Amino acid sequence: MTKPESREGQPVPKVTFKYRQNGQWKQTDTDKLFKGRTVAVFSLPGAFTPTCSSTHLPRFNELAPTFKANGVDEVICIAVNDPFVMEEWAKNQEAHNVFVLPDGNGAFTGGMGMLVDMSDENFGKRSWRYSMLVKDGVIDKMFIEPDKPGDPFEVSDADTLLKYVNKDAKAPDQVALLTREGCEFCAKAKQQLKDAGVEFADVNLPHTIRTRALGAIAKARTVPQLFVNGELVGGSDAVEKWVKQRKAA
Structure with a gap:
């Protein structure tokens, strides 16, 4: 061709x-x-x-x-x-x-x-x-x-x-949240992101792989865990802080 x-x-x-x-x-x-x-x-x-x-x-x-x-x-x-x-x-x-x-x-x-x-x-x-x-x-x-x-x-x-x-156009942040079913902290973090108008991928980790996945991906044992543009932001407190900083920007 x-x-x-x-x-x-x-x-x-x-x-x-x-x-x-x-x-x-x-x-x-x-x-x-x-x-x-x-x-x-x-x-x-x-x-x-x-x-x-x-x-x-x-x-x-x-x-x-x-x-x-x-x-x-x-x-x-x-x-x-x-x-x-x-x-x-x-x-x-x-x-x-x-x-x-x-x-x-x-x-x-x-x-x-x-x-x-x-x-x-x-x-x-x-x-x-x-x-x-x-x-x-x-x-x-x-x-x-x-x-x-x-x-x-x-x-x-x-x-x-x-x-x-537009050479100065800013692509949206790529946001993902590691969660599990029944986690009140995860529900709170998701609501905070939604209230801030942040589009994110909710990655629900099944029980059978959650511990291994969290350790391998986030070096953590608990959910939620927030990732933005490939970088680990952290757990519940970090999500709240990141959302506040985003609103203030």
Whole structure:
């Protein structure tokens, strides 16, 4: 395969999309999606594939509110898959912040010059992996993955596109709280985080692994344990202190 060329400065191709939402057929087109709007788009080889499911879509979904806070009207994921597959993938990924849009016939992808033959992997024709910022229907910037063996994922990620939108944009903190069922201190910590408007992953540790997991991950014996951006903050008192500092900032 040869890396497709950038289409910066050119209009997006005029295409009608048919998709499914809540089990119903819907229709839209590129004018509705892009005219008079600023839109972040990322395209990938296929739903339910490893990099697409583990990294590409989840991070765009996580950063979609930050994109919108920085002037982007919508975040759209496009793949050459049929509407049923894309609907189920969006549900599976809980991608509520991204419009997961099927380009089943490859009309949009072909018009972008991004349709490539992946027959060696038994995929048929699929999209090259890329991201772009579209302003009023015109492609402002593209990040196209290099022509390398395998499935390169180096430049089309959400963070790279967000930094192009606003180099000073701050991604949300990645927050996780280790907890257990029936723990009043855990319930208090979760409520404190919710009251502060902090989105967090509640990692409920089952009894059978809790002691080993706490020791290995947090070097602790009790829950809750709060982690922010990969760093251990600590237990109940530390959670309360961190929340107060965040509110004061």
